[in-house]
Amino acid sequence: MHPILFRIPLGWDLPFVGHVDAIPIYSYGVMLGLSLVVGWYLTLGLAEREGLPRETMANNYVVTALAAVVMSRVLYIVTNLDEFHSLGDVLSMRRGGLVAYGGFIGGYLGSWFYLKRKNIRLMPWADVAVPSLASGLAITRIGCYLFGCDYGRPLAESAPAWLKKLGTFPRWDDSLMPAGSGSPAWVEHVRERGLDPLSDHSLPVHPTQIYESLVGLMLLVLLLWARKRQRFRGQIFFLFTFAYGVCRFLLEIIRDDPERGNVPWAVAEHLLVPGCLVLFAIGWVVGFSRMIASDALRKASWGLAFVPALVAAVMLRPEEFAAPHLVPLSTSQVIALASGLAVAVAYVLFDNAASAHPEAAMALGIDGAVVTDDEGDEAPKPKKASKPIKKGDAPPKPKKAARDEEELDGEDDDPDADEAGADADADPDA
Structure with missing residues (x-):
């Protein structure tokens, strides 16, 4: 390298x-x-x-x-x-x-x-x-x-030669790095796996x-x-977080570098790994499978989501009467699992909001929350209660009609016009 x-x-x-x-x-x-x-x-x-x-x-x-x-x-x-x-x-x-x-x-x-x-x-x-x-x-x-x-x-003896070559890390040349140093894999194998310090390369990993x-x-x-195919803002972010969480969790199972950090408690491997994969599968079924438009394909994906957990349970099952292999989760596995489940829940909430308000869900001004048509408008002030109408009274006139009537009344204040109007009313032939 x-x-x-x-x-x-x-x-x-x-x-x-x-x-x-x-x-x-x-x-x-x-x-x-x-x-x-x-x-x-x-x-x-x-x-x-x-x-x-x-x-x-x-x-x-x-x-x-x-x-x-x-x-x-x-x-x-x-x-x-x-x-x-x-x-x-x-x-x-x-x-x-x-x-x-x-x-x-x-x-x-x-x-x-x-x-x-x-x-x-x-x-x-x-x-x-x-x-x-x-x-x-x-x-x-x-x-x-x-x-x-x-x-x-470390790889199994039956691993392909090309994979072993890719996974072999050297002891660094003294002119390149300080004397006696090597790649992290080489150093760890010398310390923990009995590799000869004079070896030029690590074990195949x-x-x-x-x-x-x-x-x-x-x-x-x-x-x-x-x-x-995006339906709401945040969908791509949630998809990346979930998909990377699943992939990172699986990769951590075969990682061997001590720098990755582990949580202090350990659980039987044949229970821990399948159990976590079941949680990821539930996250897919409840949340991200909604991305599949076809009902048949979506339901088929539900079954396929649990296959990795089943395979892990079979492969990691301990032999009869054998003590279970206890393993801790790495720091990255804990974060991957927690973030994957969190965004699965968020996906459901945002997707429901997108179904109710599709245009608002893709607007740049929102982040997927439900937005009603009246959101942001000032709430109308409550109207004053009207007086009860007594029997025999005329119904109240609209305000605009009342103002117009007052203006017309003001125009009829001429006394001559009033007298002419009175004469006209008195003469039935007028």
Whole structure:
């Protein structure tokens, strides 16, 4: 692998630093920067198509990106406190050290804060922003692969040769990195799996970085396809959150890097994994299956949604009288499950609102809540109770008719006209 893509030769003598021969350009940093550039053009292009203000969205993208990077670093630090001993360790990201879900949470909060100050609803922006998250996954995970972090469990002996080659990470050359160091997989296998320290490469493992990169590409295609069938603002955002949650939960099962962080409690694997997959299936049946227009296909998808849970229960079932294998959920699995179920509930609420008010649901000024025709108009003032009409009284005249009658009465105040009118009334032939 290539943790350093190239070096910029300098040969400078800097104060407080000393002699600097060259500046290394790390592969992960390059891929992270590339993902931000691609996301910029993708997000602003989609925002412009939707009629969102370009300048405001551009500024919001910068705020969102900064908040995402900061929060992804914070979540990594929280889940790996033993790795950090100084401020320099916290600020150094040459070897990665970011958590995707931390970036999603940070980006969401940053967007919400900025758009709230601009009086712009969040959901229209979220719909145009999440495709860039999918493209970012596809790009940044290549950076993880080049560095060698976020690797998977060792492959079985029967695994294909090409997959073993993809999942083998090297001991770094002494001229490339400090002596005795290697890719994270190589280091972990030497420490925990008895790998010979003189070995040039790690054990063959699942290249989960490549798997997740492919997941990012598939999600990007799915989101762009779903945009053409969008019924309400927030639908694309909810779809990404749910679909990525399912994929990330499954990928975490075969991840093996210790940096991912685990919750402190453990549960029998043959119960934990199928149980969580059942919850995801319920989220699909109740919420996201509504996207399928055909009743037959939608009902067929209900049954298929429970197949992964059934397969997991069969594959993970312990042998008779054998002790169950206890496993904890990773931090990302907990977030994936919680966020997936939350957006499934939100999808139902927003979809019901879209059915009641389809035009309002797609307007840029709302985020999917039910809006009535009279919303925003001043409530009419209560009318004063009218006096009861007594028997023999004439019914009250409308105000306008009463005013007109008064004006006509005013015009008849001429005495000569009154006398002429009286004579006319007295003469039946007039």
